[in-house]
Amino acid sequence: MSTSPIISLSNVGKQYAKLTALNSIDMQLNQGEVLGLFGHNGAGKTTMMKLILGVISPSHGEVNVMGVAPDSKAAWHMREQIGYLPENVSFYEHLTGLEVLTYFARLKGFYPKPAKQHAIELLEQVGVVHAMKKPVKTFSKGMRQRLGLAQAFIGKPKLLLLDEPTVGLDPIATADFYRTVDQLKSQGTSVILCSHVLPGVEQHIDRAMILSSGNMLAIGTLAELRRQANLPIKITPHGLNGALRQDAHLLKFLESGDSDSVLMVPEQDKVAMLRYLLAFETIDDIDVDKANLEQVYQYYLQQNKSGSKVKNLSAGA
Numbered sequence: 001m002s003t004s005p006i007i008s009l010s011n012v013g014k015q016y017a018k019l020t021a022l023n024s025i026d027m028q029l030n031q032g033e034v035l036g037l038f039g040h041n042g043a044g045k046t047t048m049m050k051l052i053l054g055v056i057s058p059s060h061g062e063v064n065v066m067g068v069a070p071d072s073k074a075a076w077h078m079r080e081q082i083g084y085l086p087e088n089v090s091f092y093e094h095l096t097g098l099e100v101l102t103y104f105a106r107l108k109g110f111y112p113k114p115a116k117q118h119a120i121e122l123l124e125q126v127g128v129v130h131a132m133k134k135p136v137k138t139f140s141k142g143m144r145q146r147l148g149l150a151q152a153f154i155g156k157p158k159l160l161l162l163d164e165p166t167v168g169l170d171p172i173a174t175a176d177f178y179r180t181v182d183q184l185k186s187q188g189t190s191v192i193l194c195s196h197v198l199p200g201v202e203q204h205i206d207r208a209m210i211l212s213s214g215n216m217l218a219i220g221t222l223a224e225l226r227r228q229a230n231l232p233i234k235i236t237p238h239g240l241n242g243a244l245r246q247d248a249h250l251l252k253f254l255e256s257g258d259s260d261s262v263l264m265v266p267e268q269d270k271v272a273m274l275r276y277l278l279a280f281e282t283i284d285d286i287d288v289d290k291a292n293l294e295q296v297y298q299y300y301l302q303q304n305k306s307g308s309k310v311k312n313l314s315a316g317a
């Protein structure tokens with residue numbers, strides 16, 4: 001495995017007239033790494049993907065993808081190794097699914113016969129092979145999205161950039177999609193995955209990057225971000241039969257609001273709290289929930305509103 005990063009952004013900014021779409025971004029993506037890119041509408045996610053693709057050029061700073069500037073002539077061959085799913089996929093409506101995919105495979109350098117064979121395999125993989133001879137204009141939204149994914153997966157790319165990949169997909173297709181991402185990652189593909197749907201993403205990403213109004217609020221593994229945010233752990237004991245409210249120590253950790261069974265405990269006190277609860281004879285179960293990606297994301301956005309600094313928690317990033 002190569003040790004140099006697949007993507008490196010140093011002090012990258014993008015300006016559209018007076019609007020700062022991206023502001024001084026520093027990040028690196030390694031081979032076989034999956035980065036989740038999160039942010040509100042207009043945060044700068046698509047702008048970052050377009051800079052990495054070389055479709056637009058930075059206003060300042062340096063973008064390096066597989067050793068070259070992606071907006072330079074030298075990047076021509078490197079592009080064959082990139083798969084991209086844009087936010088709104090659109091195809092030639094009168095072509096069939098198979099024709100569309102074969103066409104894109106040819107553009108990526110496949111000869112006619114292997115292109116068609118590869119297209120069929122990918123259509124099978126994304127579950128639209130049954131409709132491959134139908135024109136795209138007859139495809140449902142989810143089928144179009146699946147075709148878009150098949151297009152991004154052409155040629156087992158070294159780098160995959162996926163803008164809202166699960167939009168329009170049913171739960172089975174979403175699970176299939178994440179299985180493919182895990183598989184490509186295990187084969188060394190690097191992935192940037194941008195999504196507004198946070199539940200279900202966290203177990204498939206190595207690190208998360210949070211953008212807001214062009215600024216990077218945080219980047220790191222979920223464990224790093226959680227630690228930095230110092231969000232409490234939710235502990236729900238079962239079987240205490242009201243003893244919780246009568247115990248002065250437990251009362252200190254009781255979640256505010258109506259709950260009479262949920263304790264919000266700082267991460268460093270988790271084990272001590274579990275030991276304390278196990279001393280109760282009536283206890284028959286304990287649920288322990290760490291803050292999820294959505295809560296971590298909300299935390300950083302909230303912090304940003306009240307004016308805090310960028311947190312880069314990744315070693316060496």
Ligand SMILES: Nc1ncnc2c1ncn2[C@@H]1O[C@H](COP(=O)(O)OP(=O)(O)OP(=O)(O)O)[C@@H](O)[C@H]1O
Nearest residue numbers: 016019021039040041042043044045046047048087
């Ligand atoms: N070609 C352009 N000309 C002018 N402004 C642009 C252009 N492209 C994007 N912007 C602006 O840059 C900012 C970032 O846009 P971008 O598309 O990167 O956001 P995003 O995070 O992908 O949003 P969404 O989640 O809505 O897709 C927005 O304020 C947008 O209006």
